[in-house]
Amino acid sequence: xxxxAPHAHDHGHDDAHPEESxxxxxxxxxxxxxxxxQYLFTGMAMAIIGGYFAYAFRMQLAFPGESVPTYGVVSPxxxxxxxxxxxxxxxxxxxxxxxxxxxxxxxxPLMLGCDDMxxxxxxxLSYQIFLLSALVLIASFFVPGGGFGGAWTSxxxxxxxxxxxxxxxxxxxxxxxxxxEFVAFLLGGINFITTTMNSRAPGMKxxxxxxVVWMIVLASIIFMASVGPLIAxxxxxxxxxxxxxxxxxxxxxxxxxxxxHLFWFFGHPEVYVVLLPAMGIVAEIITTFAxxxxxxxxxxxxxxxxxGILSFFVxxxxxxxxxxxxxxxxxxxxxxxxxxxxxxxxxxxxxxxxYGGSIRFTTPMLWALAFIFEFLIGGVTGIFLGASGSDxxxxxxxxxxxxxxxxxxxxxxxxxxxxxxxxxxxxFGRHLNESLGKIHFWGTVIPFNMIFIPLFILxxxxxxxxxxxxxxxxxxxxxxxxxxxxxxxxxxxxxxxxQALFLMNFFYSIFKGKKASKxxxxxxxxxxxxxxxxAHGNFLHLAEMPVVHRGPYEFNHPDRDEDxxxxxxxxxxxxxxxxxxxEPAxxxEPADESADQDADQDSDQDSDEESAS
Amino acid sequence: MTASTxxxxxxxxxxxxxPLIPSNVLAMVLFTLTELMFFAGxxxxxxxxxxxxxxxxxxxxxxxxxxxxxxxxxxxxxASGVALYIAGRRFSVAxxxxxxxxxxxxxxxxxxxxxxxxxWVQLVGEGLVLSTSTHGSFFYVMVGLHALHAIIAIFAxxxxxxRLKAETLVKSQLTTVQVFWFFVVGVWPVLYFxxxx
Ligand code: HEM
Ligand SMILES: [Cu+2]
Numbered sequence: 001x002x003x004x005a006p007h008a009h010d011h012g013h014d015d016a017h018p019e020e021s022x023x024x025x026x027x028x029x030x031x032x033x034x035x036x037x038q039y040l041f042t043g044m045a046m047a048i049i050g051g052y053f054a055y056a057f058r059m060q061l062a063f064p065g066e067s068v069p070t071y072g073v074v075s076p077x078x079x080x081x082x083x084x085x086x087x088x089x090x091x092x093x094x095x096x097x098x099x100x101x102x103x104x105x106x107x108x109p110l111m112l113g114c115d116d117m118x119x120x121x122x123x124x125l126s127y128q129i130f131l132l133s134a135l136v137l138i139a140s141f142f143v144p145g146g147g148f149g150g151a152w153t154s155x156x157x158x159x160x161x162x163x164x165x166x167x168x169x170x171x172x173x174x175x176x177x178x179x180x181e182f183v184a185f186l187l188g189g190i191n192f193i194t195t196t197m198n199s200r201a202p203g204m205k206x207x208x209x210x211x212v213v214w215m216i217v218l219a220s221i222i223f224m225a226s227v228g229p230l231i232a233x234x235x236x237x238x239x240x241x242x243x244x245x246x247x248x249x250x251x252x253x254x255x256x257x258x259x260x261h262l263f264w265f266f267g268h269p270e271v272y273v274v275l276l277p278a279m280g281i282v283a284e285i286i287t288t289f290a291x292x293x294x295x296x297x298x299x300x301x302x303x304x305x306x307x308g309i310l311s312f313f314v315x316x317x318x319x320x321x322x323x324x325x326x327x328x329x330x331x332x333x334x335x336x337x338x339x340x341x342x343x344x345x346x347x348x349x350x351x352x353x354x355y356g357g358s359i360r361f362t363t364p365m366l367w368a369l370a371f372i373f374e375f376l377i378g379g380v381t382g383i384f385l386g387a388s389g390s391d392x393x394x395x396x397x398x399x400x401x402x403x404x405x406x407x408x409x410x411x412x413x414x415x416x417x418x419x420x421x422x423x424x425x426x427x428f429g430r431h432l433n434e435s436l437g438k439i440h441f442w443g444t445v446i447p448f449n450m451i452f453i454p455l456f457i458l459x460x461x462x463x464x465x466x467x468x469x470x471x472x473x474x475x476x477x478x479x480x481x482x483x484x485x486x487x488x489x490x491x492x493x494x495x496x497x498x499q500a501l502f503l504m505n506f507f508y509s510i511f512k513g514k515k516a517s518k519x520x521x522x523x524x525x526x527x528x529x530x531x532x533x534x535a536h537g538n539f540l541h542l543a544e545m546p547v548v549h550r551g552p553y554e555f556n557h558p559d560r561d562e563d564x565x566x567x568x569x570x571x572x573x574x575x576x577x578x579x580x581x582x583e584p585a586x587x588x589e590p591a592d593e594s595a596d597q598d599a600d601q602d603s604d605q606d607s608d609e610e611s612a613s
Numbered sequence: 614m615t616a617s618t619x620x621x622x623x624x625x626x627x628x629x630x631x632p633l634i635p636s637n638v639l640a641m642v643l644f645t646l647t648e649l650m651f652f653a654g655x656x657x658x659x660x661x662x663x664x665x666x667x668x669x670x671x672x673x674x675x676x677x678x679x680x681x682x683x684x685x686x687x688x689x690x691x692a693s694g695v696a697l698y699i700a701g702r703r704f705s706v707a708x709x710x711x712x713x714x715x716x717x718x719x720x721x722x723x724x725x726x727x728x729x730x731x732x733w734v735q736l737v738g739e740g741l742v743l744s745t746s747t748h749g750s751f752f753y754v755m756v757g758l759h760a761l762h763a764i765i766a767i768f769a770x771x772x773x774x775x776r777l778k779a780e781t782l783v784k785s786q787l788t789t790v791q792v793f794w795f796f797v798v799g800v801w802p803v804l805y806f807x808x809x810x
Binding site for chain 2: 118119122186189190191193194197198224225226227228229230231232233235236239243244245246247252253254255258261262265
């Protein structure tokens with residue numbers, strides 16, 4: 001391989017590792033695919049913790065005061081800590097690392113046709129900080145006083161005054177963990193955007209980039225633009241907790257509402273940060289399995305950009321009852337209703353893509369279709385909350401809770417299963433079992449609806465969120481209400497059982513599944529040109545690096561016999577090698593590439609040492 | 614969809630083009646955008662607190678901030694930014710001639726930070742501390758965070774200077790450091806006008 005360029009070993013100690021031990025290969029790797037898998041497995045482990053919390057506190061709600069099998073009696077403080085950390089984990093340690101970091105890392109270089117991220121070592125650092133943040137968060141459950149219980153939104157004064165939260169250490173460590181996690185995503189996001197700008201395969205125009213890559217890049221941009229104010233707020237909160245400042249304390253000139261503004265200025269864009277990647281994943285899957293071109297590529301792209309911009313102007317819809325000026329509430333009602341338009345439009349575009357396609361109901365396709373259906377329910381219920389008039393009633397009830405679970409569950413769980421089942425052959429070189437996959441699909445989606453439809457009903461009936469036990473609220477402890485709570489909890493148990501089935505299928509198939517070919521679905525995007533699983537350096541061992549000739553969704557093209565037309569195939573009648581070019585064109589050869597990135601601190605190290613084998 | 618959309622004529626793909634913006638510069642620009650939003654968050658929080666204050670700003674009985682001295686220090690910081698700009702211009706022509714303005718930039722930057730430090734010691738002596746009032750809190754947190762950025766930037770500038778001396782500095786690396794330093798320099802006047810005046 002031409003990659004053993006001589007310049008590689010001038011960095012001193014850093015490069016001098018003797019042999020590739022397991023640790024180097026899997027924990028110290030700069031390979032984007034390994035980092036993607038690291039994020040995936042860490043995210044899955046965190047999902048199990050978050051899911052276990054949900055199990056414990058749902059049991060408490062259905063059977064208040066009784067001992068929960070494997071957990072014991074849930075105390076009020078533990079209940080609060082588990083609810084808080086369930087939310088925190090699912091958003092920051094599951095949805096973001098899996099949807100953005102795991103799939104972003106795995107897919108972006110493969111789909112763009114390059115050998116790795118632009119900054120592989122920053123990428124490695126990103127994962128390491130992320131892992132540290134997860135450990136710090138877990139540690140916060142075990143400090144004296146217990147884990148933080150002031151809700152994932154962490155409003156002061158509950159979060160800022162130890163006298164209220166009773167978890168002085170837990171609150172601070174929780175905040176530190178979240179801050180660390182943001183740093184990890186900042187580094188990852190910079191990598192994604194830079195790689196997409198600068199490392200695309202020759203010939204790949206902006207409109208040839210697969211939608212999922214676009215969506216992850218847009219999500220990273222939204223994240224980076226919104227997280228700053230929250231970090232500022234977090235620093236202020238940290239000072240309030242530990243150094244005696246009074247930023248959020250109204251008795252000393254501070255303002256607790258300030259935190260809410262800083263938090264939701266990030267918090268609302270954040271929902272689009274996780275939504276967009278899921279939308280992108282679904283776009284890849286429905287085009288492949290409907291064998292149709294994406295209906296309105298540019299429409300989807302511009303819609304996503306518009307949504308991203310609009311998402312910065314809706315945040316105060318979380319604060320309608322927090323004492324903001326009613327005139328301001330009207331403005332934010334208007335922007336909130338506006339933002340449902342692009343979202344609805346994207347769903348229509350996807351349905352338009354399905355229309356007239358020859359649909360194959362594979363497991364990933366089922367997940368993708370379920371995403372569109374379930375997410376629509378989440379979006380529609382958001383409109384009731386966005387209208388300040390109705391939100392005065394709905395705020396802080398289970399209606400809100402059901403609303404955001406109908407958005408987040410499709411995104412974080414259904415979207416992840418869609419992506420995982422779709423790219424599994426590429427990630428591990430083997431197929432998942434389809435029948436088990438379909439059983440798992442129905443065993444997840446049906447219980448999901450049976451958990452949250454009762455919660456909608458309870459919410460409309462006035463059941464408040466974040467209450468440890470309804471026993472002391474007679475009007476909320478009627479038999480019909482308790483029945484609905486039990487129904488939701490039992491459905492959750494059923495759903496969790498089916499997840500065990502998935503884990504079995506997943507780990508069995510990694511080792512024993514049917515071997516997968518390079519392009520098992522006859523799909524078009526560049527990752528299907530690489531081996532399954534892709535070799536180190538992705539395409540470096542091929543005769544030449546991929547060159548892109550057309551858009552990513554050319555299915556059933558009239559000029560062609562096969563129903564798909566991969567991006568990398570040269571137009572008919574043209575030989576694979578680029579024809580004589582008037583300019584002295586450099587071939588896209590790896591050696592070449594490392595030369596022109598010589599200046600670049602981070603890009604030169606890894607390909608040399610690891611692929612030299 | 615017509616047949617022509619897929620068979621559209623394409624430029625014959627060439628080898629790797631040099632990117633529009635070098636990757637490390639682009640990465641720093643993106644990072645700086647986040648930083649910009651970070652300071653915007655601080656500023657908006659500050660303006661809310663200032664606007665809500667019922668007993669004037671700064672609250673009565675609090676020490677006065679050293680407006681004139683800091684104006685002088687501001688000029689020093691701006692001059693450091695100009696020096697780094699000149700260094701960049703010179704680097705494109707004759708790299709080694711950029712050494713002098715780089716040193717000036719580093720010197721002025723260090724002077725700025727040291728001067729701030731002395732100012733803090735005086736203010737603490739006069740009784741303005743982090744927890745006296747939101748006035749004090751905002752002053753120390755915002756100015757302190759800016760100083761933290763300045764210190765990191767000084768290390769970056771020094772790193773670039775070392776590479777320049779060793780003749781291993783590349784234009785894009787210098788630009789990367791410049792982007793960050795220009796940001797730190799550019800934020801300061803806003804901070805000065807908001808907090809000191
Ligand atoms: C069509 C778009 C949407 C609209 C109009 C909308 C509207 C709203 C409104 C007004 C609230 C505040 C309700 C209250 O607290 O009284 C809310 C809460 C929430 N929404 Fe949405 N939403 C939409 C989409 C989404 C999406 C895509 C997600 C997630 C990915 C999401 C996640 C959440 C969460 C987590 C909360 C609750 C936050 C909390 O208080 O803990 N929403 N939504
Ligand atoms: Cu929102």
